[in-house]
Amino acid sequence: MRYMLLICSDDKAAPPTPRAEMEAIVQGHRRFADELQAAGKMVVGERLRPDGDASRIRVKAGQRQVMDGPFTETKEALGGFYLIECDTKQEAVEWAKKIPLREGGFIEVRPIWQM
Secondary structure, three states: OEEEEEEEEOOOOOOOOOHHHHHHHHHHHHHHHHHHHHOOOEEEEEEOOOHHHOEEEEEEOOEEEEEEOOOOOOOOEEEEEEEEEOOOHHHHHHHHOOOOOOOOOEEEEEEOOOO
């Protein structure tokens, strides 16, 4: 079964991450991706650009509306993801526990609907 490991943080409440710490986190992600790859679990993983570069499409009164970021009403931001293949949700959770995080960050583990 496939699982999305969603990497999230509260960017608006957290203090800026010092450059050295951010570089260590990025290196940690490289090692984590290598470990996933070696174990045959990795499907894909990507870091996302900030919400200021994003757009949202909503339906309001039957019409589609496009909003460009940043999105001030959003408390937590999606910063990246890994799509992995695991036998059980618990296995996916164990992989998620290894993902490098900055203070205030969290990982959401989501099973993928399979047709």
